[in-house]
Each structure stands twice: as structure tokens, then as C-alpha cells.
Amino acid sequence: MNSKKYILVTGGAGYIGSHTCKALAQAGYIPVVYDNLVYGHEWAVKWGPFEKGDITERMRLDEVIAKYNPIAVMHFAAYAYVGESVENPGKYYRNNVYGSLVLLEAMRDHGVQKIIFSSTCATYGVPKEIPIAENHAQKPINPYGTSKLMIEQILKDFDTAHHIQSVSLRYFNAAGADVEGEIGEVHDPETHLIPLVLDVASGKRSHVTIFGDDYETKDGTCIRDYIHVTDLADAHVRALQYLENINQSTVFNLGNGNGFSVKEVVATVEKVTGAEVPLEIGAKRAGDPACLIGDARKIQTELQWKPKFSNLETIIQTAWNWHQNNHKKN
Ligand code: UDP
Numbered sequence: 001m002n003s004k005k006y007i008l009v010t011g012g013a014g015y016i017g018s019h020t021c022k023a024l025a026q027a028g029y030i031p032v033v034y035d036n037l038v039y040g041h042e043w044a045v046k047w048g049p050f051e052k053g054d055i056t057e058r059m060r061l062d063e064v065i066a067k068y069n070p071i072a073v074m075h076f077a078a079y080a081y082v083g084e085s086v087e088n089p090g091k092y093y094r095n096n097v098y099g100s101l102v103l104l105e106a107m108r109d110h111g112v113q114k115i116i117f118s119s120t121c122a123t124y125g126v127p128k129e130i131p132i133a134e135n136h137a138q139k140p141i142n143p144y145g146t147s148k149l150m151i152e153q154i155l156k157d158f159d160t161a162h163h164i165q166s167v168s169l170r171y172f173n174a175a176g177a178d179v180e181g182e183i184g185e186v187h188d189p190e191t192h193l194i195p196l197v198l199d200v201a202s203g204k205r206s207h208v209t210i211f212g213d214d215y216e217t218k219d220g221t222c223i224r225d226y227i228h229v230t231d232l233a234d235a236h237v238r239a240l241q242y243l244e245n246i247n248q249s250t251v252f253n254l255g256n257g258n259g260f261s262v263k264e265v266v267a268t269v270e271k272v273t274g275a276e277v278p279l280e281i282g283a284k285r286a287g288d289p290a291c292l293i294g295d296a297r298k299i300q301t302e303l304q305w306k307p308k309f310s311n312l313e314t315i316i317q318t319a320w321n322w323h324q325n326n327h328k329k330n
Contacts, residue, residue, distance in 0.1 A: 011076030013040025142287030172255030177322035184322030212284035255294025
């Protein structure tokens with residue numbers, strides 16, 4: 001028997017995956033990063049072994065699972081661009097849905113019985129109630145959200161049939177960077193609001209385009225619930241500890257319960273950086289609901305999760321520190 005607690009982390013070289021690897025290592029686990037490096041970065045793998053591979057490659061997964069005998073899987077590997085998913089749904093269903101199936105069948109065949117899954121608030125679609133609780137209807141309005149909802153369903157079926165227990169974590173908008181500056185957000189292409197606004201603040205881009213200013217919100221721009229990536233990472237460790245103790249699948253939202261408009265994010269970046277951020281108003285982006293705010297009381301009550309960096313200024317400050325110190329990577 002293996003006394004070391006290896007955790008297979010698919011997508012562990014990505015933004016949320018790498019921050020979670022740090023949290024896992026701090027909690028005494030060994031994260032084994034399994035990543036195809038399409039969007040991940042080898043420099044972000046710092047807390048355990050790296051195994052290059054794709055979740056759709058069954059033989060490679062077999063090899064890595066047999067090598068480490070992980071006690072659980074954390075499954076971050078996915079494509080996650082909402083706009084792209086509308087234009088190229090096949091890419092999302094093949095990688096996200098089919099890839100997850102390959103992973104789950106490999107887990108089943110090797111007796112790995114626990115998985116923490118990166119789900120999303122995009123599974124809810126246009127909310128009927130704000131804040132959104134876990135029991136809100138799930139009617140995604142883009143293929144990215146649909147692909148994640150399909151995986152949630154597959155997880156339920158794999159629990160019934162094969163007793164693989166899962167925790168699906170439905171993230172709202174992940175933001176910020178490691179407070180110690182070891183890792184941070186680097187996407188290529190970058191489409192996320194906060195890093196794009198920081199690019200403007202640092203002079204790398206000329207302006208930010210706001211995707212629509214005639215939404216039915218307080219200032220006409222979209223409202224999102226931004227959650228610090230380190231708080232997300234901490235929730236993953238708690239979800240793992242939950243599955244180690246309780247053999248029951250569940251779902252949790254992960255948000256701060258506060259909504260900020262695109263214009264408020266820009267204003268906060270201006271405050272934190274002292275730079276002026278020129279704005280242009282552009283067309284709405286396909287697949288964007290006006291307002292997404294999460295109700296995360298369930299994970300607060302059941303797993304005693306409490307966000308440490310819920311203040312938007314703090315979130316943006318950590319992202320700005322990373323942005324300034326990592327020009328090479330940005
Ligand atoms: N957004 C924007 N301009 C940009 C990028 C994003 O106005 O250049 C808006 C987007 O419409 C959404 C919010 O900012 O309402 C957050 O978008 P992001 O892509 O960061 O995250 P998402 O909500 O898509 O997960």
C-alpha cells in the first residue's frame with residue numbers, strides 16, 4: 001500500500017489547478033499534475049511531479065494512475081472559453097465531456113473512487129433568482145455550460161453504477177493570484193476581464209472594450225461574483241477531506257455572494273493601480289447572462305469554508321502584484 005497521499009490533478013498546470021496544487025501540498029498531499037500543456041504552463045508545476053498527457057488518452061492515463069495509485073482525482077482539465085464554445089461546440093463536447101468519460105472509466109478500472117470536479121455557475125444559465133443557490137434550475141445558455149452540466153450528470157451515474165463519489169464545485173468568477181506571488185493567471189489568449197484591464201493599466205493594451213452597457217443592471221454592464229483563486233483552492237482541499245470522511249457525492253457553489261459590474265471592476269483597477277483605463281463600449285458577447293451572483297452558504301456551513309480574500313480591492317491587488325512581477329510570463 002502507498003502511504004503517500006497522491007492526488008491526480010488534471011489541468012494542474014493551469015490557473016486554478018496550480019493554485020490548488022499549492023494548497024494540496026500545504027495540506028500534506030502530493031499533487032501529480034496531469035496536463036497536456038495546451039493552456040497550462042510547466043513553470044506553474046511546483047509542488048509535485050509532472051506527467052504530460054491528455055485526458056482523452058486512455059493508455060497514458062492508465063500509465064500515470066498505475067504509477068502513483070492516487071487516492072483521488074481533482075479534475076480541472078477543460079476548455080473554458082464561453083465565446084469559443086458557442087462557435088466551436090465540438091471542441092468543448094469532445095474535450096470536456098468525452099475526456100471526462102475517459103478519465104472516469106480509467107478511475108473505475110483502477111479503483112480510484114473519489115473525484116473533485118471543476119464545475120461552473122455557467123450550468124445555471126440565466127438565473128431566476130439572485131443569489132443563485134445549488135438547487136436553482138440548471139439551464140445553461142452556452143455549450144461550455146452544457147458540457148459541464150453533462151459531466152455533473154455523468155458523475156451522478158458513475159456514483160450509482162460504480163460508487164465513484166464526487167464533489168462538483170460550481171465556481172463563479174475566479175480571480176486574483178497567489179498572495180506570495182509564486183503563481184498567477186496567464187491565459188493565451190487572455191479573455192478574462194481583470195487581467196485585460198490590468199494590461200491596459202500597465203500600458204500593454206490601449207483600452208478595454210465593455211461587452212454591452214444596456215443590460216438591466218445598475219449601470220448597464222454585466223455583474224459577476226469574483227472569488228479569489230486561493231479561496232477556491234482552499235475549498236478544493238476541504239472537498240477532498242470531506243470525501244475522505246464521508247462517502248457521499250455532493251455539489252457546492254463557490255462565490256463571495258457579492259456582485260460587481262464591469263464598470264466597477266474597471267474603477268477598482270484604476271484605484272489599485274493609479275492608472276487611467278480608457279473604455280470603449282462594444283457589442284454584447286454571446287452566452288453572457290446579465291448577472292451571476294452565488295449563494296455559497298452551503299459550503300460555508302457544511303465544510304466551514306470561509307473566503308479570506310473576498311474584498312474586490314484585495315483580489316485585484318494580488319492580481320496586480322503578479323501582473324507587475326511577471327512580465328516574462330504575461
Ligand atoms: N467582459 C468585458 N470585456 C472584456 C472581457 C470581459 O466587458 O474584454 C465582461 C464579460 O462580458 C463578463 C465579465 O466581463 O460580463 C467577466 O468576463 P470574464 O470573461 O472575465 O468571465 P466570465 O464571466 O465569462 O466567466
